[in-house]
Structures are given as C-alpha cells and as structure tokens.
Amino acid sequence: MHRPRSILLAPQHEHETCASCSARGYSVCSVMEDEDLSRLAAAAVARDIAKGETFIEEGDTATDFFNVTQGTVKLYKLMPDGRQQVTGFAGPGHFLGLAVSSTYAFSAEAIEQTRVCRFSRPKLRELLHDFPALEERLLQTACNELVAAQEQMLLLGRKTARERVASFLVARLESAIPCRSPTDTVALPMTRSEIADYLGLTIETVSRTLSKFKAEKRITTPSNAEVVVLDRPWLSGIAAGLH
Amino acid sequence: MHRPRSILLAPQHEHETCASCSARGYSVCSVMEDEDLSRLAAAAVARDIAKGETFIEEGDTATDFFNVTQGTVKLYKLMPDGRQQVTGFAGPGHFLGLAVSSTYAFSAEAIEQTRVCRFSRPKLRELLHDFPALEERLLQTACNELVAAQEQMLLLGRKTARERVASFLVARLESAIPCRSPTDTVALPMTRSEIADYLGLTIETVSRTLSKFKAEKRITTPSNAEVVVLDRPWLSGIAAGLH
DNA sequence: CGCACACTTGAACCCCCTCAACCCAAGTGG
DNA sequence: CCACTTGGGTTGAGGGGGTTCAAGTGTGCG
Numbered sequence: 001m002h003r004p005r006s007i008l009l010a011p012q013h014e015h016e017t018c019a020s021c022s023a024r025g026y027s028v029c030s031v032m033e034d035e036d037l038s039r040l041a042a043a044a045v046a047r048d049i050a051k052g053e054t055f056i057e058e059g060d061t062a063t064d065f066f067n068v069t070q071g072t073v074k075l076y077k078l079m080p081d082g083r084q085q086v087t088g089f090a091g092p093g094h095f096l097g098l099a100v101s102s103t104y105a106f107s108a109e110a111i112e113q114t115r116v117c118r119f120s121r122p123k124l125r126e127l128l129h130d131f132p133a134l135e136e137r138l139l140q141t142a143c144n145e146l147v148a149a150q151e152q153m154l155l156l157g158r159k160t161a162r163e164r165v166a167s168f169l170v171a172r173l174e175s176a177i178p179c180r181s182p183t184d185t186v187a188l189p190m191t192r193s194e195i196a197d198y199l200g201l202t203i204e205t206v207s208r209t210l211s212k213f214k215a216e217k218r219i220t221t222p223s224n225a226e227v228v229v230l231d232r233p234w235l236s237g238i239a240a241g242l243h
Numbered sequence: 244m245h246r247p248r249s250i251l252l253a254p255q256h257e258h259e260t261c262a263s264c265s266a267r268g269y270s271v272c273s274v275m276e277d278e279d280l281s282r283l284a285a286a287a288v289a290r291d292i293a294k295g296e297t298f299i300e301e302g303d304t305a306t307d308f309f310n311v312t313q314g315t316v317k318l319y320k321l322m323p324d325g326r327q328q329v330t331g332f333a334g335p336g337h338f339l340g341l342a343v344s345s346t347y348a349f350s351a352e353a354i355e356q357t358r359v360c361r362f363s364r365p366k367l368r369e370l371l372h373d374f375p376a377l378e379e380r381l382l383q384t385a386c387n388e389l390v391a392a393q394e395q396m397l398l399l400g401r402k403t404a405r406e407r408v409a410s411f412l413v414a415r416l417e418s419a420i421p422c423r424s425p426t427d428t429v430a431l432p433m434t435r436s437e438i439a440d441y442l443g444l445t446i447e448t449v450s451r452t453l454s455k456f457k458a459e460k461r462i463t464t465p466s467n468a469e470v471v472v473l474d475r476p477w478l479s480g481i482a483a484g485l486h
Numbered sequence: 487c488g489c490a491c492a493c494t495t496g497a498a499c500c501c502c503c504t505c506a507a508c509c510c511a512a513g514t515g516g
Numbered sequence: 517c518c519a520c521t522t523g524g525g526t527t528g529a530g531g532g533g534g535t536t537c538a539a540g541t542g543t544g545c546g
Binding site: 487488489490491492493494495496497498499500501502503504505506507508509510511512513514515516 | 517518519520521522523524525526527528529530531532533534535536537538539540541542543544545546
Binding site for chain 2: 075077079080081083084085087098099100101105106128132135136138139140142143144145146147149150151152153154156157158159197199200240241242
C-alpha cells in the first residue's frame with residue numbers, strides 16, 4: 001500500500017491519494033474528514049512541474065486552482081519592459097489562484113522540481129459548496145495572505161535594503177515548517193535575482209548586504225543556497241527598524 | 244419612516260436600518276435577502292468616527308469587524324521610529340478587519356467624518372455560519388484585496404515616482420463609485436503626506452510629480468483635494484510603465 | 487487679521503542602481 | 517584531462533532618482 005517516497009520524478013499519471021499526501025496537515029485539506037478525502041482526491045489531479053516551468057501566466061483565463069505539495073513556486077508580476085516583482089514564494093501546503101476574477105492576476109513559475117494538485121474551478125466550487133469547512137479554511141488562508149501582503153508593503157515602501165534582507169531572513173526562519181527542532185538555517189531555493197525581485201532591490205544590493213552581515217558575523221553562508229543565522233535577535237531588530 | 248439624509252452628525256445611538264443604508268449595494272451586505280436584513284441590522288452597531296480618530300490600533304486584540312458606510316478610512320502600519328506605510332484607503336462598502344489572528348495587523352484612522360457598522364467577532368461568526376452566501380462574498384472580497392495588494396507590491400517594489408503617482412490617479416479614477424456618468428475628476432480626501440505614505444514616497448516627491456504633470460498639461464488641480472485628469476490614456480500608459 | 491497647517495519649490499546629499507569586471511562551480515566535449 | 521562555456525554570485529566605481537533640509541507660498545478658520 002505504501003509507495004516509495006522518491007516521487008520527485010514520478011510520472012504525472014501516477015495517482016497519489018490525499019490521505020498519504022505529505023502536504024496534508026499544513027494545507028487547506030487539513031479541515032477535511034478522513035472519510036471525505038476520497039471526494040477531494042477525485043477532484044484533484046496531481047502534476048509534476050519542472051524547474052523553470054511557468055504553469056500560471058498572468059492574464060490567462062483562470063481555469064484551475066493549485067495546491068503545492070512539493071517544491072517551491074515563485075509568484076510574480078511583470079511590467080512590459082521586463083521589470084519583475086515577486087509577490088511571494090509558495091511552498092508545500094500553499095494554495096494558489098485565490099482570485100475570483102476570470103483571469104490570473106500573477107504568473108507562477110516552479111523554481112525547483114515541484115508537484116502540485118490541480119482543481120478545476122467548477123470542481124472546487126462544488127467542493128466549497130459541499131464542505132463549508134473548506135470554504136472557511138480558504139477564507140482564513142486568504143486573510144493570512146492579506147496580512148503577509150500588508151507586511152510586504154511596509155517592507156517595500158518604507159524599509160532600507162538592510163532591513164529588507166534582514167526581514168527576509170527572519171521571515172524565512174519563522175515560516176520554516178518545523179520539521180524537528182527549531183533551526184537557525186535558512187534554505188534559499190531561489191536565486192539572488194529572485195530574492196532581489198521579491199525585496200524590490202537589485203541582485204548586487206542583496207549580495208552586498210549579505211556580505212555585510214557576514215562580515216559583521218551575524219550570519220554564515222555554507223553554500224549559495226543556505227544561510228545560517230548566528231544572531232537572530234539582532235537580525236529581528238534590524239528587520240523591525242531598530243538600528 | 245424616512246429620516247433626513249444629513250446624518251453626518253447624527254448621534255451614535257441613532258439606529259439606521261440596513262435596508263436604507265447607502266452603502267448597501269456595493270458592500271458585502273448585498274448578498275443578504277431583504278427579509279434577512281433584520282438579522283444583520285441586529286448584529287450591527289452604527290458608529291460615527293471623527294476625522295483624525297484612530298479606531299483600530301495595530302496589535303490590539305481584534306474584537307470587532309467594521310464596515311465603512313460613509314467617509315474614508317486610511318489603513319496603515321507603523322515602524323517604531325515613526326515610518327508609516329499606508330496599505331490602503333477604505334471608502335463606503337469596504338469591509339475592515341479581515342484578519343483571523345487575534346490581534347489587528349494594521350491601524351485604521353478616519354481621514355474625514357466617517358460612519359461605520361461594527362460587528363462583534365462572535366456575532367459575525369454566527370452570521371457567517373447561518374448565511375453561507377455572506378461567507379462566500381467575504382472570500383471574494385478578500386481575494387479582490389489580495390489582487391490589489393499584489394498590484395501595490397509591484398508599484399512599491401518596481402515603479403518610479405512618476406509611475407506611482409500616475410498609477411494612483413488612474414486607480415482612483417477606476418475605483419470611483421460610478422455615481423452618474425464617468426468622470427475625469429479624482430477626489431483626494433487624503434493629504435499629500437498620506438498619499439506619499441501610500442506610494443512609498445515623500446510629500447515633496449508627490450508634490451513635485453503632480454506639479455510636473457500639471458506643467459505637462461496632463462492634469463489640472465482646481466483645489467488641493469481635487470485633480471482633473473486631462474489625458475487619461477497617457478496617464479494609464481505612464482502607470483503601466485510605457486514611457 | 488493672523489495664526490496654523492498643508493502644500494510647493496529649491497538645493498544639497500545619499501542610498502541604491504547601473505555598469506563592468508571578476509570569481510567560481512558545474513557541465514561539455516575534444 | 518583540460519580548455520572552453522555557461523550561469524549564478526561577488527565586488528568595485530560612478531551616477532542618478534528620490535530624500536533631506538530649508539525656505540517660501542497659499543488658504544482656511546478663529
């Protein structure tokens with residue numbers, strides 16, 4: 001009954017039950033009773049997405065909703081001349097497509113090998129109707145994202161480069177799924193360019209700021225994709241604007 | 244049965260029925276059937292708020308939800324050193340307090356004489372349970388705000404001062420409640436300082452940019468609180484980033 | 487009339503961006 | 517095995533858009 005865990009490269013047609021989904025627990029699905037999970041599973045279609053692939057394009061008609069179960073996705077908006085604003089990174093459990101409008105308001109690209117659950121709009125509407133708890137949970141999710149968006153507006157509108165990078169690191173520490181013990185290691189699956197586009201800065205400024213923190217012995221960088229926070233309270237202070 | 248329309252200075256205890264509410268129609272209340280409005284009215288408490296009064300304080304325990312029926316409210320976040328980011332302006336029909344958390348994530352201040360409907364959290368929860376349509380509408384609202392927030396992130400993270408001010412004017416044109424015919428006049432109930440805090444700029448930059456637009460004959464300013472857009476397509480172009 | 491407050495305008499400065507060179511690790515292919 | 521390429525990251529020098537500081541201009545209201 002149990003299939004191997006190495007499903008990163010599993011073919012798309014392979015069916016994975018919702019009950020054994022690794023993202024269940026910290027996703028909207030958590031409100032569903034076990035006996036109703038089959039309904040959920042029937043409505044969902046698993047899909048693997050290769051690193052670099054854009055599976056939601058801003059402006060396209062919104063036909064589906066997605067739930068990330070593995071990997072990381074960047075959500076972004078583009079300007080005609082190529083300027084890019086990353087509005088968020090979505091990891092396992094994150095629900096995508098929370099727009100009522102008929103077209104997507106943002107694009108989504110997998111920044112590493114990713115697996116998502118796809119729901120068609122009519123199917124999801126049906127589910128929401130049958131399971132009010134699911135709708136309630138979705139409202140909660142939307143509210144939480146709204147709060148995060150407001151925090152990001154403060155960052156983009158009023159914080160210095162130092163404060164932005166510090167905020168980013170601290171937020172990543174806090175949002176890390178507590179696998180086991182609380183850690184001080186931040187995983188950075190995204191490139192410097194994507195971090196910059198998220199923080200409203202340039203690659204160079206992000207790099208320089210991280211170097212500065214490193215020189216000040218507040219962090220270390222074992223690899224480009226990892227940062228170890230040595231002085232978390234100090235970083236939090238910087239993030240909040242207390243020089 | 245009909246009371247005079249000049250309720251701006253009406254005492255707080257005066258009861259106004261939901262059926263005659265001027266904000267009904269473009270608020271969440273619009274999904275309620277007429278016969279259920281009494282339930283809504285029973286749960287709501289009208290309250291007048293003076294210009295300059297802060298009636299939601301970030302960090303306070305979130306006891307109530309609000310629905311603006313008249314006037315304008317600015318929503319904002321503060322940093323310890325006084326830096327301020329306005330996350331939005333809420334006019335009639337706008338629902339406030341869409342956070343599930345136990346504390347408010349932002350502050351709210353009336354920037355002109357304002358009237359709101361107040362709902363206690365338990366009362367609203369009760370209503371949401373009894374009227375699924377209300378919950379659905381609230382989810383829609385939250386999604387719309389999320390889309391707006393993403394647009395604002397693009398503005399704050401990637402747009403120039405010119406583009407920000409242009410975006411602001413265009414957005415205000417589009418969001419204007421279509422009283423009668425489409426107009427090219429933008430009402431600005433907020434100060435330059437509040438506009439600046441909304442756009443992530445300073446008072447001076449906002450003022451200079453508006454002066455520039457005026458010198459270029461794209462707008463006129465009959466008063467400090469009014470802007471007439473002379474060349475809307477051009478402004479839209481600037482807002483989108485097409486120099 | 488005159489104070490207060492919001493707004494405008496000018497000049498100097500600075501933080502971050504731009505441009506450019508360089509580093510480094512991971513392929514790739516002869 | 518090594519030369520070459522490619523993509524991401526770092527570091528330096530210079531410039532510019534927006535801020536800061538400061539003074540001046542309305543304008544509503546007692």
